[in-house]
Amino acid sequence: MSSVSEPVVAVARRSGPLKGRLRAPGDKSMSHRALIFGLLAVGETRIEGLLEGEDVLATARACAALGAEVERLGEGRWRVRGVGVGGLRSPDAPLDFGNAGTGSRLMMGVVGGHPITATFDGDASLRSRPMRRILDPLALIGAEVTACAEGGKLPLTLKGPETALPITYETPMPSAQVKSAVLLAGLNAPGVTTVIEREATRDHTERMLRAFGAEVTVEPHGEHGRLIRLVGQPELRPAVVRVPADPSSAAFPLVAALIAPGSEVTLEGVMTNPLRTGLMLTLKEMGADIATENLREEGGEEVADLVVRAGPLKGVDVPPERAPTMIDEYPVLAVAAAFAEGETQMRGLHELTVKESDRLAAVHAGLVANGVAARVEGDDLIVEGRGGVAGGGAPVRTHLDHRIAMSFLVMGLGADAPVTVDDATMIATSFPTFLPLMTGLGAEMETKA
Ligand SMILES: O=C(O)C1=C[C@@H](OP(=O)(O)O)[C@@H](O)[C@H](O)C1
Numbered sequence: 001m002s003s004v005s006e007p008v009v010a011v012a013r014r015s016g017p018l019k020g021r022l023r024a025p026g027d028k029s030m031s032h033r034a035l036i037f038g039l040l041a042v043g044e045t046r047i048e049g050l051l052e053g054e055d056v057l058a059t060a061r062a063c064a065a066l067g068a069e070v071e072r073l074g075e076g077r078w079r080v081r082g083v084g085v086g087g088l089r090s091p092d093a094p095l096d097f098g099n100a101g102t103g104s105r106l107m108m109g110v111v112g113g114h115p116i117t118a119t120f121d122g123d124a125s126l127r128s129r130p131m132r133r134i135l136d137p138l139a140l141i142g143a144e145v146t147a148c149a150e151g152g153k154l155p156l157t158l159k160g161p162e163t164a165l166p167i168t169y170e171t172p173m174p175s176a177q178v179k180s181a182v183l184l185a186g187l188n189a190p191g192v193t194t195v196i197e198r199e200a201t202r203d204h205t206e207r208m209l210r211a212f213g214a215e216v217t218v219e220p221h222g223e224h225g226r227l228i229r230l231v232g233q234p235e236l237r238p239a240v241v242r243v244p245a246d247p248s249s250a251a252f253p254l255v256a257a258l259i260a261p262g263s264e265v266t267l268e269g270v271m272t273n274p275l276r277t278g279l280m281l282t283l284k285e286m287g288a289d290i291a292t293e294n295l296r297e298e299g300g301e302e303v304a305d306l307v308v309r310a311g312p313l314k315g316v317d318v319p320p321e322r323a324p325t326m327i328d329e330y331p332v333l334a335v336a337a338a339f340a341e342g343e344t345q346m347r348g349l350h351e352l353t354v355k356e357s358d359r360l361a362a363v364h365a366g367l368v369a370n371g372v373a374a375r376v377e378g379d380d381l382i383v384e385g386r387g388g389v390a391g392g393g394a395p396v397r398t399h400l401d402h403r404i405a406m407s408f409l410v411m412g413l414g415a416d417a418p419v420t421v422d423d424a425t426m427i428a429t430s431f432p433t434f435l436p437l438m439t440g441l442g443a444e445m446e447t448k449a
């Protein structure tokens with residue numbers, strides 16, 4: 001359904017030292033949620049630092065289609081006049097979420113808890129992604145899929161129940177999107193909705209629910225898990241949300257600064273929520289020089305400035321239980337691993353196969369094409385770092401995946417020969433200012449006409 005833009009090839013070359021300061025755009029997870037909670041509150045929510053990437057803009061349009069007044073006041077500054085839990089209307093046209101898993105899945109939760117009907121659609125990547133993980137718990141709540149593509153995929157039409165049922169649900173895979181969809185549906189259920197996760201995933205929904213006035217309790221569950229209880233049908237009150245810089249976007253200049261010799265880069269205001277910092281932990285284990293300065297709070301989250309200096313890295317073993325805290329960072333970690341000395345084992349990556357692309361396969365193929373020794377064993381990716389990368393392979397296939405595109409452009413900054421990616425357009429979904437900000441640090445990367 002999304003209009004298909006022409007692919008734009010991009011290339012990155014070995015660069016001199018990267019120097020300077022950079023603020024990555026607003027966190028994508030928080031930006032989607034700030035808009036959605038704005039829709040579900042009664043009155044005016046103000047958002048500062050919203051990520052104005054394609055994924056989030058699709059969520060803004062969906063909020064408007066469900067009844068909110070959504071207005072851009074200036075760069076990253078948005079106002080949402082919400083209609084309140086229970087006050088949504090059925091949209092007149094299908095909701096087009098483009099490339100965005102988070103936006104579409106969270107909004108399915110919202111629709112699935114309300115007596116309304118909406119059709120969800122997206123681009124070829126989103127149409128290929130599994131949605132049963134959301135539709136299964138929504139069916140228990142009382143929602144019905146009245147039409148869908150084979151395998152429960154997009155495009156699909158979802159009809160919410162007259163009265164949503166409060167459920168207790170254990171998520172079958174570690175997924176903040178599944179957890180959040182159930183909680184968002186539970187908002188309009190009379191009674192307590194409970195979500196159990198065996199491994200804790202990013203908790204921005206729980207934090208924002210609280211900031212908007214809902215009653216939520218979170219307790220530890222088992223060795224790595226959590227049990228979350230939400231009291232349904234609250235009157236959410238509007239809030240002011242300041243969105244910190246996205247650690248998943250900051251990861252690209254961070255790894256670039258580690259592998260371009262002589263670099264020193266400061267990344268400002270990066271969110272350091274412990275459920276998002278697995279990459280930092282892993283890079284530090286690899287010997288990376290990353291100093292954390294000016295720890296403070298912003299938008300209900302911890303943030304810090306990160307001072308990153310280039311230096312040698314060594315291979316490490318990344319345990320599977322760390323995956324939820326760095327799930328979107330494996331592609332760029334694999335690039336760092338290629339520049340390290342020794343083997344890096346990244347284990348338990350099954351969820352990577354159902355992202356915007358099959359990232360396990362896409363990363364492996366891109367590494368091998370550029371002369372890196374890497375192999376996939378079951379759900380594990382093993383990279384044999386040799387302290388450098390030849391580069392110069394055929395264009396890396398990005399499969400409509402922004403993180404594959406950015407990761408391999410970062411690789412080119414330290415490789416012996418330029419690294420090319422077949423399409424850089426998807427970068428606009430999460431980090432529209434990536435190219436100018438990177439070149440501003442001294443990175444040699446450009447799109448080709
Ligand atoms: O809840 C969120 O904002 C997200 C959760 C993760 O997905 P899963 O829930 O599928 O792991 C992550 O990959 C995605 O980029 C954002």
Ligand SMILES: C=C(OP(=O)(O)O)C(=O)O
Pocket residue numbers: 028055099100101102103328355356403430
């Ligand atoms: C997986 C990602 O996003 P989404 O699931 O929202 O498409 C991502 O941004 O890496």
